[in-house]
Amino acid sequence: MNCLRLTQFPKRCLSTRFPSLDPKLNNTKTPFSSPNSTYTTPNSHTFDTPTISQLIAKQHWSKLKTIVKETNPSSLLQHLFNSEAQPDLILCYFKWTQKEFGAIHNVEQFCRLLHLLANAKNYNKIRALLDSFAKNAHYSNSTIFHSLSVLGSWGCANSIIVDMLVWAYVKNGEMDLALEGFDRAGDYGFRLSALSCNPMLVSLVKEGRIGVVESVYKEMIRRRIGVNVVTFDVVINGLCKVGKFQKAGDVVEDMKAWGFSPSVITYNTIIDGYCKAGKMFKADALLKEMVAKRIHPNEITFNILIDGFCRDENVTAAKKVFEEMQRQGLQPNVVTYNSLINGLCSNGKLDEALGLQDKMSGMGLKPNVVTYNALINGFCKKKMLKEAREMLDDIGKRGLAPNVITFNTLIDAYGKAGRMDDAFLLRSMMLDTGVCPNVSTYNCLIVGFCREGNVKEARKLAKEMEGNGLKADLVTYNILVDALCKKGETRKAVRLLDEMFEVGLNPSHLTYNALIDGYFREGNSTAALNVRTLMEKKGRRANIVTYNVLIKGFCNKGKLEEANRLLNEMLEKGLIPNRTTYDILRDEMMEKGFIPDIDGHLYNVSISS
DNA sequence: CCCATACCCT
Incomplete structure (x- = not known):
């Protein structure tokens, strides 16, 4: 494997600044030496270099075409290289x-x-070419490297x-190629910059x-890639979005160790994470912390909090x-009003929302x-479909x-x-x-059929999609x-579960809970428990709904001891x-005299909605 | 360059 490491990176380059990836900001000068010319013309055809150069410069393509026809595009290209024509x-x-x-030349x-x-410092052209x-x-990346x-x-x-290659991949959504390039750059000792790595992290x-x-x-830190505040903020954002707040905190420590201070953006990022995770208490604590540190909340901070409280139904x-x-x-800006209007709408206060719309205007x-x-x-939530539909026309x-x-x-x-x-x-x-349906569009239609019990039609739509x-x-x-x-x-549902694994989708609680419920309905509690085992094996801990489904299943089977054991668990x-837990237990257990068994728990737990 | 709003599954 070490044979790949053909290039040891010269020490003096470690501090070289990278030219900006933004074409407008191409100002960095970097010294290069000439690459060795090791190519020879692959055939004996002779070219009149000055003439050809003239033809290219003046864009006389038809004449050039006749010359190329005598040989092939790549030979002429090779000749241009060898005669050291202008890049x-x-x-x-x-x-x-x-x-x-449609000529594809040698890599x-x-x-x-x-x-x-690169030697001509023509970075804009490199970017365009790689783009x-x-x-x-x-x-392939391997041949390029x-x-x-x-x-x-x-x-x-x-x-x-x-x-720039990695950046071009990212820009074009080719994330796997970008990642492969990132890995290979490490293998070859090519030093990437934050200019490509940050956008990669964002994507x-x-x-x-x-x-x-x-x-x-981690690899960026290890390779000493010139990370900056953006790097840390982006990573913190990613971790917060999936609820890994502990790890996000670790990255905050990293950023301090690198001499960067958390900014209003950093705080906004984490506060938003807590808001979306339904932890308004934490969000509030962080707001106080940033104020104490004299980092002033901006309109985005407030927008985040407004949205957070609305999601919290507050x-x-x-x-x-x-x-x-x-x-x-x-x-307040448009986002502020929108967040509040949306909050009012989702919490059934449509009139107030409409009033706020007037106010913002x-x-x-x-x-x-x-x-x-x-x-x-x-309007839809209030079943006012006519008004909702009319508003569609209003938009236009x-x-x-x-x-x-x-x-x-x-x-x-x-x-x-x-x-x-x-x-x-x-x-x-x-x-x-001219509005393209997306997966959600189909999901709305598919779930519509499912409500009617028409799973056949629903699956047909999924196929069509x-x-x-x-x-x-x-x-x-x-x-489904x-x-x-x-x-x-x-x-059949289990077959879909298998399919999810095949396509790399991570089943959620809903998936497993539905299956457990399904098996119980069929009276197959063994299979239901197997699904539960599987979900834990896949790293999904049972949640409240899981337990409710399990408890209901055993109650319906008359296995009340088992249900009680699960409640305790x-x-x-x-x-x-x-x-729901309460309803299940009240219906199934109380009347059967099982109150003493669960009494201590059932009446001491707070019942949340 | 990084942070905020709207839809689909209980």
């Missing part, structure tokens, strides 16, 4: 042959061109090229691949935060499509465009009302409007698994029984 001209010719002949030639451009390359990566290392180990050209967070984020981050607190931010001299803030979507959702009248969420909201509402025909009419409308290039997601599977289990076809694990 720009070679690039020009290279692109032309790609366009004209060595490609890399040699990159090297020439178009990333759209259709016809060379190999060719680059063979070409020359002087200067930092390879590091810069590879940095990984967006894709929810937080485990990968963690390992890339609109009163949200409104207080809204007042407070104005007292602090911060102007009065403040000179234009409602945007998010505002309307929140209001449409509010306001010069705004409804988006996929607008349609999804309405489609789901029609589905919930049992009006699948109208739901499909809206789908046609969205297609006509895959035919349209959309992959079923966790929600899709959960809908649940529907099949409720239909008494748990075996859930209490031991610190899970607080909810209303």
